[in-house]
Amino acid sequence: MKPRTHAVSVIAALLAAGVLAFAWALMAGEMPIGPGEVLAALAGDDGMAAGIVRELRLPRAVATFVCGGLLAMAGAVMQVLLRNPLADPYILGISGGAAVGALVAILLGAASLWVDALAFAGALTAMLLVFGLAHGDGSWTQTRLLLTGVIVAAGCGAAVTLMLALASDVRVQSMLFWLMGDASGAARPWPGLAVLVLGLLAVMPFARDLNVLARGELNARALGVEVRRLRMGLYVLASLLTATAVTLIGSVGFVGLIVPHLVRLALGNDQRTLIPAAALAGGALLTVADTAARTVIAPQQLPVGVLTALIGVPVFLFLLARHRR
């Protein structure tokens, strides 16, 4: 099979999965809405069903899709950059920084806009801290970056625990929801969508360079890849994608680690197909997980991070076991 036609068919299938995930997310809920009404609502119809679709379900579906796509893409890039299959978007402490920012805002009883703003600021602070500290000898070695990231994340973890211990019961609940990933408050998904599209456009020209980099830095340099610039640009980009995702919904786990591996098992490790496929698959997975999270035991809502773990872990173990043969 020609790799390109295979890639095109897989990406087409993932696009279809994304559309289906969106359809389910817009139709399902406490008040089921039929496909005809959903389409009418999207076309600009009035009425209560249309209001629910446009005001509540659509922003939430877009937010979860974007967040899943961002995390999966950042995870795929990080795994190659750090040459570590266990890397995920959070490995450099970005989610830890975001969590500290968000929890400070919740602790102070700030409005949701401030929670988002402080989460993003926290993520950027953690990113600058890690890159600054790891810079030390003038070069960013993977080990240094990883260790610095792990330590910064550990520090953030301690701060998060401290705030959970200090906060009142009501606040602790919204803190826990934020930490596990909560899409119910995602009212402003559109900037995130722009980040997802722009991020994908920025990574794709360098996808083959990443393939070469997966063969080691020395090989990559000998093959004409400007490794330093590529690494630096992509670290920053992946960090920004992660910060955006975490700000949007919170630290949803497993998507950034597992989706790239799932796609890799299905498609191989060609970043030119892996990265867009991971973005689509991550988006579809998180949208499905979130829709399930708010319908399975409705009216109560589950944190979407729990669902992604419950779906992701067995699927991943199954694929891994099957692949070994």
Add this chain to the structure above:
Amino acid sequence: MSTAGSVMNETGPLLEADGLALQVGERWLCCAFSMSLKPGECLVLLGPNGAGKTTLLHTLAGLRVPSVGEVRIGGRPYAGWSATEAARFRGLLTQQQPDLFAASVLETVLIGRHPHLGRWGWETERDEAIARRALADVGLQGFENRDVLTLSGGERQRVAIAALLAQAPRLFLLDEPLNHLDLHHQIATLELFRRLVRGERGSPALEAPLSGAGAPGGRGGGRKSGAVLVLHDVNLAARYADHVILLDGRGGVIAGDRDSVMRAELLSQAFGHPLRRFESEGRIVFVPD
């Protein structure tokens, strides 16, 4: 596509080192020396462990800035080449082959085509034919769809050599190309590079048929190229080298043609072990005492 080769003088030196000296930390690996490699020649780097052979090879590959002196390929210093342009002219076989993620053998060899493709380019049928021909050249035909993670050490080494052949440089820089190879493949690899260097056999990129399978037997000559090899086997070095650079690990360096460098007393001194030289059936053999 590749303009670097045509611009360059066909018979001018492929690689020159001018007053080159290397320092790592406080230690001088080699004091200033000069050398030049013309098309059709093989240069072997010899020396004890830790003498700086790999560091020197990376410097010759332009991946390390020399402490003193200048390295030129195709008559131009590395600063005058873009990274991609340089990658079409010189190729490096690294000592370790890092395979972390599963990938097919064919995909891995196609990585060598990277400098020949544009930013948005995708490997063409021709690139694939080149990769298949390169695999055949290292005796790995039929391995195209195997996962590199399932290969033995020697097979992985040959995959890496095939990727270098697919890269089709004019200057081959080989860091211990015989690593993990059995005796048969050691000789086969050295013979392959000797024929490539002498232009008795075209590189896969020049000869790959545009469609279908080509007859492996009837291949004519190609352009002459050059090779620098880091070897540990003194006798294989004596058999395949035109020039030798001998590092003694204490900063001393002797560069010259094979017969002037590969003398028993110089080798004994550099390796710190007495060697005796014998001639048998026209071949020079060194035997450790």
